[in-house]
Amino acid sequence: MSGFKTYLSFVKPYWKLVVITVLIGMIKFGIPLTLPLILKYVVDDLLLSSLPAEVKVQKLIYVMLFAFALFVIVRAPIEYLRQYFAQLTTSRILYDLRNRLYDHIQKLSIRYYHNHKTGEIISRMINDADNTKNIVETGMMNVWLDLFTLSIAMGFMFYMDVELTLVAIAVFPFYALSVKKLYSKLRAFSKSRSQALADMQAHLFERVNGISVIKSFTLEDVEKDNFDKKNLLFLQKALALTKWNALTNAIINTLTDIAPLLVLFYGGYQVIQGGITLGAFVAFFAYLDRLYSPLRRLVNSSTELTQASASLERVIELLNEPYDIVDSPAAKSVQEVKGKIDFEHVSFRYDNSADWVLNDIRLNIRPGETIALVGMSGGGKSSLISLIPRFYDIQQGRILLDDVDLKDISIKSLRSQIGMVLQDNILFSGSVRENILFGKPGASEKEIIHAARAANAHDFILNLPNGYDTEIGERGVKLSGGQKQRIAIARVFLKDPRILVLDEATSALDLESEHLIQEALEQLAKDRTTLIVAHRLSTITHADQIVLIEHGEIKEKGTHEELMKKEGAYARLFNVQNLNETVKTDSF
Template sequence: MTSFKLYFKFVKPYWKLVLITILIGMVKFAIPLTLPLIMKYIIDDLLLSTISIAEKTQKLIEVMIFAFVLFVIIRAPIEYLRQYFAQLTTSRILYDLRNQLYAHIQKLSLRYYQNHRTGEIISRMINDAEQTKSIVETGLMNVWLDLFTLTIAIAFMIHMDFGLTMVAIAVFPLYAFSVKTLYKKLRNLTKSRSQALAEMQGYLHEKVNGIPVIKSFTLEDYEKENFGFRNNKFLNRALALTKWNAITNSIINTITDTAPLLVLAYGGYQVIHGNLTIGAFVAFYAYLDRLYSPLRRLVNSSTELTQASASLDRVIELMNEPYDIVDSPQAKIVHKIKGKIDFQDVSFRYDNTSDWVLNKIQLTIQPGETIAFVGMSGGGKSSLISLLPRFYDIQQGNILLDDLNVKDMTIKSLRSHIGMVLQDNILFSGTVRENILLGNPNAVEEEMISAAKAANAHDFIVNLPKGYETEIGERGMKLSGGQKQRVAIARVFLKNPSILVLDEATSALDLESEHLIQESLSKLAKNRTTLIVAHRLSTITHADQIVVIENGEIKEIGTHDQLMKEAGAYFRLFNVQNLNSVEQLQSF
């Protein structure tokens, strides 16, 4: 399906509004076409006529009353309605388009977001989507109205003088040739400019989020230079587009200005030889503006539509991005699970060209068990737990939940049973209440407060300036690390999942915050299947099973006591951490 065909799916529900706008526009554009006729009547039938002054005055008053009614009383509401319906239609279409895009990007896998900058995605949804308005406003409305104006103007001109009309439109073929030749390059230049803008926005979005790092490393001058490079790239592409537009406009305007000179020459000749009245000549010349104004707008429409088409390509490219993770045709909605998990010979890599991140993982977890995954960074721990909610799909093996393959569950129902607490939990701008309610938007006040208390978050929340109504800023920047983590845990308490996943949930916190969070996590893990990725081994000695993963393979599995007795990889990791802790204490 072409970009335009896909786009017109959004236009189709509003075809009646488009039609109404065009009909109102025809009336709006028809009214000014009467002005040259009024001028001809006043000059030929009044000013140059032999009737009495009193009769001339009476007829002048009558025609001016008619003109004022037409141009002031009738045209004003017509102008308003035309503008209103045009903007209403394009705004509605843009609303639907952005809603569809937002729904689409939420279904894209994490792999897509790892390979694309956030700012570039936003640029396509905001800037490029906005540019597509011209396809409707210009392409479906203004173009037809300008063609209507051209047709009526030419009809009136032919009625007045056929030969003079042929002279007036003699330059039309030059317009067609210019549009075909000059606008061929414009689409690529526009697309190139949009891409440079998206890259700059992507860079800017990333650096604004990382401003604390820039300041801490005093990288302001360095980043200014880097941004200047991208800004200059955008400037060069924008100037290339501007240069081509300037060339186009100069050629088009030169062609346009040739027509009046030809009309003046031939029309003046006809008046001198008595073949054309002065009134008709003046009216005809007035129609030139009615002829070439819409023609010039049509040429400018080519520019707008070319630019809009380039932006539409980028929007549709995003909309056509395929989903990596989808429900299978036989996927079932699972309403309740016990929490048994089976990894059966699971092998996984992020793409077909990379090495295996996990290799033949074989592991069974019973309902209610707490399983800890430990090992050196990069061993595959976080990758393993990300496979359970199907953030990625495995290439080999099976993952079963209560003996049902996770691929045979709907994604929504699968993830509804899994609660995740990460090292860097994302909070959204808004209030504390809104962030906790993300766990269950339909929860009542008592449930929300109960979840906050269970997460050891209620006490600090009520001491905030506005309590639960306190705005926490983007990514929760107004809260400390421990406070953000407790709000995130409250969110999971409110969700009340059957399976809990903790990925380095306390590794970046101070001891006091860690104690409070460990306490709340213990409550949260009770009677749930719990998967823990841990850096501090002292926090997972209570686990039912500890799984040591190295280089994507399970090297050891057992309880803390069993693994310590084996004196293997876990034993070495645990002792190294304890030794480091002792040395740190002695240094004080």
């Protein structure tokens, strides 16, 4: 019920449109209810009357002109308006719902995305959100219109013959019993099908993104079988829902067919006995269709609403997903920062049941300093830098920026002061210019070019087919690794942050690209507090502090010269790397 109340908050701004659509629908569905009355008049008052033939024809022409005017001239625009307003209302509500969902998922923490598949999130935003429109179109519009049609038809039928009407509605209790029994499982089947679809989409999303891996390992046949399993599971869930729907329709249609047979028998008997006129019997039989058509639609509406409620449940589950990282009530915005960062006895783990990733970290970084974090993979370097923009919150200790606890700084203003260049930077489909503008939306062309020059990217951009307007493809697939990295650096130049985070930004690149990027990064790091996660120690010997992290703890700390004099773990690691590089150079 709480989920339905949440959904009503999206409907509330459009309640006038809903009412207008229902009122127009009442006219649309009310017009066909006049046809049996016209039929009764034609049979009893014209065809079976003793009026002269000329008079009958004249009156028949008048009746038909009225009928044509009502059903052709009046009903056509009414039908158009009803459809238009119904679609307008549901489309606007879906627009608002998807906007809210998108805004919501942007506020979810990195941890949430690590624990949920992208394809499933997309499925809830697209498929499940789209299915919820039946709650409005069917539940708030069509159901009331069908009840209106049903009530008017029954009113006319009771007016014409009470006994015959009671015969016509004798199967109503069986309808109610069928709906109660059959629809109890429909919700579970609908939700199960939606989950299977989401799983298949999540699998497909991952495989499309990793198609180069599949091809390089010639796993096409294996992956075809894997997708077949997901597709088969969805087929099974879909067929289970289809079977239940088919069973429901079979029972409902059978009950619907019983009513006309009962009316045909009893009504025919009444005509023979003189209880009702032939015209009244024909009109009554015509109203029978007006009675059971909306009733059948109401039953189908139950199916649609059950499936829509299952989708709504999945949408609300996503909307109710709590935010791990939020501003504290006392959080304030920061406009300018010096870049002083202090880690005070910081301990961190990704999950309360997991082991500590960082343990009792104590580190003081002065404004404008360059700090290099080194050590073996898995030691906690990347985890440490992810705490500065509050991608995760720590469990113990404090992190201070300019002597202010990070939790007392608004997340948006904190992250606006931080620029990040990663090993695998994400570029988006679109032009080079659009990707650089991520650093500062609305920047001028002069600022964009200045940032690109600073990143050693301007020259290669001009050599692209359309320069800054060149489309780079999804994740920048049309660019080399070095080109992507320089565009990523350009957007950080454009952002102009006070704090710079470099996470193995030059690894896995050729020597020429590495030289250009290293040059750009040195320019970028000037007068900024810079944290560098580096695998190649020869690139960070200039750092003001080098911090060796192993198993989540700081083992050594100092300048390159100081650590080399200690002849500890850092010196051994540096010497091993130098020896390996010398061997590689000599081999060439």
